[in-house]
Amino acid sequence: MTKLTTKLLLERGLPKSTQLRNLNTLNLSKLHLKSQDLDQELFGQLENLEELDLSDNLINKVPDGLKLPCLRVLNCSNNQLEDVTSLQQFSHLEQLFFEDNLYVTVCDNYKVMYLLPNLLRLNNKDVRSQANHVRLVNTIELTRRVHAHWEKTYRKQLPQTLSAASIKPIAGKFVKSAILEVKYGPSSLKDFTKWRVKQIAEELIASLLSPKEEVKEKDAAGGDKVQALPVLRSPSKKKQISGIEFSKASPSKKPHPHHSPVPVSPVSKRSVHLRNLSRRCNQVPGSSEDCNQNEMAASIQNIPRKSETPQHRKHSQQTAKRSRQGLSEEEPLTKTARALQAGGQLHHGKKDLSTVPRKNGKNKEVIHLEPLHFLQSHSRENSREDFKTQLWSCAFQPCLGDSFGKESVTVATCGGDSVCVIDCETGKVLKKYKVAKEEFFSVAWTCLSMVDTEGQRRKFNVLAAAGRLGIVKLIHVKANFCYGEIKAHKKPISVLCFSPTQETFLFTGSYDKRIILWNIGVPDRDYNFKASQLLTLETCSTPLRMSLVPACPERYLLAACENGCFAWEIGLEKREGRRLFDFEFQFPIYEKKDKDNDFHLVDGLAFLNQDLVVSKSCMQGSLYLWSWTRSLKAQEKKNSKRINAAILAELQWSDTELPYLTLSTCPEQQHVFCGDEKGRVWVYDLNHHTQKKPFDEGKMAPSQILSWPSLTIKGQKQVNEIMINNVTVDPAFKYLVALTDQNIVAIWKII
Incomplete structure (x- = not known):
């Protein structure tokens, strides 16, 4: 036992007389240990050790030969691990933690699941189902493909007399060829697949020289079933950072005097520091039943947000809220993240429904909403004190063709480094996908048809998510699998929009002042897909919201941008692959003069029906x-790109200067919703609005205003001064979901 290790044990309160062999747990965290400090002689005496904590050290590899036959729990979080294959020596390991290791990737998660036969939880996520799939299904399929590659190309090259010397040249070529040619699964698991292919190929060569070592057993039908051979060796791993190039600079752009294209989140008096609102995901009771088991944990590198001086707070509030920091690779996570639980109880008061009289609305009935769930599901590193992560986009999952008549109660939300899929009825977070150092700004759904292994064409929902990194993640939610990504832009993506008629057509709007139309393709049974770029639309400024015109979705795209509202012809029959806008819509707010403000920023846009559009400008x-068709008719007379929007009504809203408070519509119920800077949701019932009325200079009052309920923690501290960034309702008009700037997803039930 080295002097260093002896000293450390004494510092941990271990009496000199204590026999090491009787230790069950040992905590060696935060001691700046390196790999060479883990003395084999010392650990050889810990024959009954069951739990070992090596977190918060400088270990780059767990040394071989530590001889811990009873070890069940190992914590290697926050180290510098580069290779995880040495962990296979702990064959009885049941729980493993290695979060916050910069060089650990998704492929390493798969490696440890394969190498550790008794592993139950990885980074506190139940991985039994996933691990069984990796050890059995994945191995069987890779073995079949490697053997097929051997039979097709190399078996005929074998000499008549087999020996190590005669087979060596062929073996070397075969192993290299197999690594290059045998493919299976998504590209994100390419390194793991190569690692396993190399092992299987080497095992095949070894079996030729020692055929008696191949283990066989009888299957249920009486035939022979080849059992997977043990791992022969583990290749060394090169240093890598999850496939992300950190050399790329943060998006930069000459700042506008009044609104930054890459705004920074203000730290203002709205920031509150409350404790115990929500429990950490790994502390939720019964979470193993609530969550899908086919999940794995991600390595998350947290980058703290920059603080602002008091002098900058007012400017930040008036110009921008979005924070643009962080970058890294992606992994699915899942946990129930409900805030309404013991130990972190969040209470809401009565249904706080303040109603404002609506002009000419005497016979109108307000909608009644019951506060249902308030979730802190996007916390960075699952911190219960994260009230700074801002949530930006939410969208209800569409119902599949075979689910006709069923209502969608599942909503996708994004903010910070994660995307969550939430059941509105139960408040459970069904899926959670995290990308270290990412900040997601937009999500969008589409429905694709894929041919399954039985040759049947089946529909499935795909969720696209994108943000700070400029990369679109494509997630097969039901399979709980991010099957691919599209490197769409070099700068952050601000908004996503799928075509309602062409399910594979995805529009991506970016801070590079472009909107790109992609054909994302349909993945095959192995999740291979090919995305292609079809069209580029020049925007002159950052697009913030997009919508295809419902009456002609194959022809026109309408977008709200930082310097106005524009429309493009998107028909692919034209040969121009890069296009400028066709129309720019003008609004009365543009005539307002202010030397300190620019009123051309349009940050809200949505169609209410086939013709009517609802839009909002900052500080309006x-x-x-307004009417799309009437506006175009006016353009035909003037023959000009700049046309006045045919405004039918002006709806009263909050008098705020804060941008990026997005509006939404429910076409099925002819309702409009928009949150504000005080946590309120403004509701407009336009069912009986007539388009024949001329534009009235007065403002139409909302049907009602939904106020933020009284939220407290254990009846003591309140959660208030909330800002609603986004709000939406499901098509069936059963749930209203609001996203806030304080990491709270609020769900109301419409009753």
């Missing part, structure tokens, strides 16, 4: 309801 204090 209202929403415009």
Whole structure:
């Protein structure tokens, strides 16, 4: 036992007389240990050790030969691990933690699941189902493909007399060829696949020289079943950082005097520091039943947000809220993240429904909403004190063709480094996908048809998510699998939009001042897909919201941008692959003069029906309801690109200067919703609005205003001064979901 290790044990309170062999747990965290400090002689005496904590050290590899036959729990979090294959020596390991290791990738997660036969939980996520799939299904399929590659190309090259010397040249070529040619699964698991292919190929060569070592057993039908041979060796791993190039600079752009294209989140008096609102995901009771088991944990490198001086707070509030920091690779996570639980109890008061009289609305009935769930599901590193992560986009999952008549109660939300899929009825987080150092700004759904292993064409929902990194993640939610990514832009992606008629057509809007139309293709049974770029639309500024015109979705795209509202012809029959806008819509707010402000920023846009559009400009204090067709008719007379929007009504809204408070519509119920800087949701019932009325200079009052309920922690501290960034309702008009700037997903039930 080295002097260093002896000293460390004494510092941990271990009496000199204590016999090491009787130790069950040992905590060696935060001691700046390196790999060479883990003395084999010392650990050889810990024959009954069951739990070992090596977190918060400088270990780059767990040394071989530590001889811990009873070890069941190992914590290697926050180290510098580069190779995880040495962990196979702990064959009885049941729980493993290695979060916050910069060089550990998704492929390493798969490696440890394969190498550790008794592993139950990885980074506190139940991985039994996933691990069984890796050890059995994955191995069987890779073995079949490697053997097929051997039979097709190399078996005929074998000499008549087999020996190590005669087979060596062929073996070397075969192993290299197999690594290059045998493919299976998504590209994100390419390194793991190569690692396993090399092992299987080497085992095949070894079996030729020692055929008696191949283990066989009888299957249920009486035939022979080849059992997977043990791992012969583990190749060394090169240093890598999850496939992300850190050399790329953060998106930069000459700042506008009044609104930054890459805004920074303000730290203002709205920031509150409350404790115990929500429990950590890994502390939720019964979470193993609530969550899908085919999940794995991600390595997350947290980058703290930059603080702002008091002098900059007012400017930041008036110009921008979005924080643009962080970069890294992606992994699915899952846990129930409900805030309404013991130990972190969140209470809501009565249904706080303040209603404002609506002009000419005497016979209108307000909608009644019951506060249902308030979730802190996007916390960075699952911190219960994270009230700074801002949530930006939410969208309800569409119902599949075979689910006709069923209502969608599942909503996808994004913010910070994660995307969550939430059941609105139960408040459970069904899926959670995290990308270290990412900040997601937009999510969008589409429905694709894929041919399964039985040759049957089946529909499935795909969720696209993108943000700070400029990369679109494509997630097969039901399979709980991120099957691919599209490196769409070099700068952050601000908004996503799928075509309602062409399910594979995805529009991506970016801070590089472009909107790109992609054909994301349909993945095959092995999740291989090919995305292609079809069209590029020049925007002159950052697009913030997009919508295809419902009456002609194959022809026109409408976008709200930082310097106005524009429309493009998107028909692919034209040969131009890069296009400028065709129309720019003008609004009365543009005529407002202010030397300190620019009123051309349009940050809200949505269609209410086939013709009516609702839009909002920053600092407008209202929403415009205008007609698409009437506007185009006026353009035909003037023959000009700049046309006045045919405004039918102006809807009263909050008098705020804060941008990026997004509006939404429910076409099925002819309702408009928009949150504000005080945690309120403004509701407009336009069912009986007539388009024949001329534009009235007065503002139409909302049908009602939904106020933020009284939320407290254990009846003591309140959660208030909330800002609603986004709000949406499901098509069946059963749930209203609001996203806040304080990491709270609020769900109301419409009753």
